[in-house]
Amino acid sequence: MSDDILMNKADGVATITLNRPEVLNALSEAMVQGLGEFLTDIEGDPSVRCVVLKGAGEHFMAGGDVKGFGPLAKLPPEERRRRFEARIHKLHPVIFTMRRLRQPVIASVQGAAAGFGLSLAMACDMVIAADKAFFTLAYVRIGTSPDGSGSYFLPRIVGMKKAMEIALLGDRFDAATARDLGLVNYVVPAETLEAETAKLAARFVAGPARAIANTKALLNASLGNSLESQLAREAWSFADSAASEDWAEGVTAFAEKREPRFTGK
Numbered sequence: 001m002s003d004d005i006l007m008n009k010a011d012g013v014a015t016i017t018l019n020r021p022e023v024l025n026a027l028s029e030a031m032v033q034g035l036g037e038f039l040t041d042i043e044g045d046p047s048v049r050c051v052v053l054k055g056a057g058e059h060f061m062a063g064g065d066v067k068g069f070g071p072l073a074k075l076p077p078e079e080r081r082r083r084f085e086a087r088i089h090k091l092h093p094v095i096f097t098m099r100r101l102r103q104p105v106i107a108s109v110q111g112a113a114a115g116f117g118l119s120l121a122m123a124c125d126m127v128i129a130a131d132k133a134f135f136t137l138a139y140v141r142i143g144t145s146p147d148g149s150g151s152y153f154l155p156r157i158v159g160m161k162k163a164m165e166i167a168l169l170g171d172r173f174d175a176a177t178a179r180d181l182g183l184v185n186y187v188v189p190a191e192t193l194e195a196e197t198a199k200l201a202a203r204f205v206a207g208p209a210r211a212i213a214n215t216k217a218l219l220n221a222s223l224g225n226s227l228e229s230q231l232a233r234e235a236w237s238f239a240d241s242a243a244s245e246d247w248a249e250g251v252t253a254f255a256e257k258r259e260p261r262f263t264g265k
């Protein structure tokens, strides 16, 4: 496995670190492959109750490696089209797996989240950002259009008009603006980002795993479902959650007026 991406598992949390700080963690082929492999590993590991995605160094991720694109500019247009289409398709299993994972995925963002870096953060379930973080969809500034699910999640999160502004202009905006737009859940002082991310992850680790997984799947499904299908799915999910040990513990703790002690079973 390449050093471009790292994973550490501890106390129920899998932390994935994008690790090319010398280029603001710009994407490499090895990083895409590693991300896919780590997420597949997590999908099969019930001991992981939460995933944290972060960047090494001062930034989250600057997106595709634009300096690495240089040599491609010399290729004939049809060859460029072929190569980029192939490369970008390799990102898709990563996005699908992140959305399909039973565990919540938290993006912990410091510095820049640009291009695919912003797409990736949007594909996470929650985003916690340092007050000094900044965001740009960027693609239009290098003469291209969004990828990696950016054009799927952006209008769903911020609404169509704001999505048009962010995508068509590619301007930078700060963490407070990102929070006001709903792109970020919490903004925290940069020096507390790690600790606040750990606190949020610990809440998921201590939570009712099956209910959390069912809730995540329900919200994902609602983006494309009719009301009728969604209601059917809600009924199934509630009943499935109610068949867990954590549900029995939750209602018992409520009756006993104490905090529940969930085990994830």
Ligand SMILES: CC(C)(COP(=O)(O)OP(=O)(O)OC[C@H]1O[C@@H](n2cnc3c(N)ncnc32)[C@H](O)[C@@H]1OP(=O)(O)O)[C@@H](O)C(=O)NCCC(=O)NCCSC(=O)/C=C1/CC=CC=CO1
Pocket (backbone or CB within 6 Å): 023, 024, 026, 027, 061, 062, 063, 064, 065, 066, 067, 068, 084, 087, 088, 091, 112, 114, 115, 116, 117, 136, 138, 139, 142, 147, 148
């Ligand atoms: C917003 C920025 C990310 C950061 O801005 P700032 O803090 O002002 O820093 P800079 O001075 O601009 O940059 C510092 C150095 O880092 C280099 N750098 C920055 N971004 C990249 C990058 N994406 N790839 C390679 N290197 C990068 C920059 O050149 C500086 O280096 P030097 O000091 O040597 O000069 C800002 O930098 C920015 O907007 N970056 C570009 C964002 C972008 O266009 N991203 C790519 C869009 S395409 C994409 O994301 C996705 C894919 C996915 C997969 C396959 C194929 C295509 O694209």
